[in-house]
Amino acid sequence: MGLKLFLFLCIGVSISVGEGLLHLIHAQRNENVFEDNRLINRLMGDVRFRYDDMVIGADTVEVFRREGRFALRGNLRIDRPGYGVRAERGTYDSDLARIRLTGDVSAHDTVGMATLFGDTADYFMQHDSLFVFSRSGVVTWADTSLTDSMSVLQSHTLSYFDGRFDAAREVRITDGDLLSRSDSARFWPRRDSAFLFGNVHVEAGDAELMADTLTVQQTGQFTERFSAFGGDPALFIQGDAERYELYGDTLVFTVQDAVVQYLDVYGRGRFRQYDSSSPLPQVSLSGETLFIDLSRGYPEQLHAYGSVEILQYERHRDDHTTLRADTVYATMDSAGTVRSMDSWIPAMVSFGSDFGGTDSLRGDTVRYEWLSEETQYVYARGRARGITRIDSHTVNSVAGDEIDLRVGHGLDAVVIRGEVSGRVKQTGKRRGQDRE
Known part of the structure; x- marks a missing residue:
C-alpha cells in the first residue's frame, strides 16, 4: 500500500x-x-x-x-x-484513446462465448471497441450441455463492439457441416444471429444457397431462420432421390436439426422438383408468393398467391397438367405426385387428351384430385367452361355453372350442372345436361 x-x-x-x-x-x-x-x-x-x-x-x-x-x-x-483482451505488447496513445495491440492478440467474450484471434488490433477505450486486422478470426461455441459444435469466422479485418463482430474481406464461417462465404458479415454470438453481405454462398449438408444478402437468427434451441435477398437469390436442396430448386426476390426458410423445414418466397417465386429419370421437372410452381412445407422431407403442402402456375409432368409421357389461378393450395406425396390442387379467382387447369389434343377446364374455383395413375378428376365451380383443342383449334366447348371432368377421357366423361351450353363434335356426347 x-x-x-x-x-x-x-x-x-x-x-x-x-x-x-x-x-x-x-x-x-x-x-x-x-x-x-x-x-x-x-x-x-x-x-x-x-x-x-x-x-x-x-x-x-x-x-x-x-x-x-x-x-x-x-x-x-x-x-x-463480460470479456477480456490479451496480447504480447501494446502502445497507448492518449490523443486517440487507443491501445495498439500486437503479437497473438485474442479477445474472449464470456457472455457470448466467443474468442477472437489476430496479429494486430486497435482497442479504442472510449468506445470500448476492438478492430483487428491481418489474419483474424473468431471462434464461437454454444453451451456444451446443448451442443458440442464449434463455429469459426475468418476474415482479413474484424472489429468487436458491444457483443457484435463486423468482418470484412473474404469472410468465411464454418459451423459443423455449414460453410458460408461472403464479402462482409456482422455477427452477434450472444444472440446467435448474423448478417452476411455481398456474394453470399452457403453450403449446409445437402443444401446450397446463393444471394447478395443473408440474415440468420436463432429462433429455438436447434432452430434457425434464414432470410436471403438481393442478387436473385437461389436455394438448391438435394434429397435422397429428388432435387429441389427455389428462386425469388426474397427467400425465407427455417432450418431445424440441420434440415430445411419450411420455405417462404416473396416476389417472383419459382419452385422446381426434379428426379433422376428426366431432365424435366416433376413439378414446377411459380407465383408472387409461395409457402412450402418440407417438414416431412418432401413438399407436402404448397400455397401460392398471385399469378400462380403449377405444372405436373407425367412420368412416362410428355404430357403435363397445368393449373393457373390467382391462389392455389396444393398437396403432394413423397413420390413427387401432386395429389390435389384447389384454386381460386379465376382458375384454369389443362392437361393432355387421349385424342391428341388438350383439355382445359375453367371456373371461379377449380379443384384437381389425383386418385391413381389412371384416375384424376377436375371440378370447376362458377362460370365453368370446358374446352378441347387439337392443333390450336377448338374442337369441343361446353359451359355450365358446375362441371366435373375425368382427366384423359376428353368431354366424354363430363358432368355439367346449371345453365348448360356448348358443342361436341368428335369426342362423344355430353352427359348430365340436367338443370339443377
Missing part, C-alpha cells in the same frame, strides 16, 4: 482519456530513466491501470509523459465485465 501511495504522490501516473483518466492502481517497482533526452517512468511487476470498470495490465509499462503515451510489454491484458 505504501508503494502505491508513493507512486501516486511522487510519480502521479494518470493520463487523460477523453473526459476520464487512466489511473495506476498497482506496480511492484518503479524507476526513472533518461533515454534519448527524455524522461521515462518505467513500471514493473504486475502493473495495473484502471479506467471506469476496465483494468489494463502488463508486466512492464514505460510512460512517456510529454508524448502522452506509454508502452506495455509482456502479458498485456484488458479486463472488464
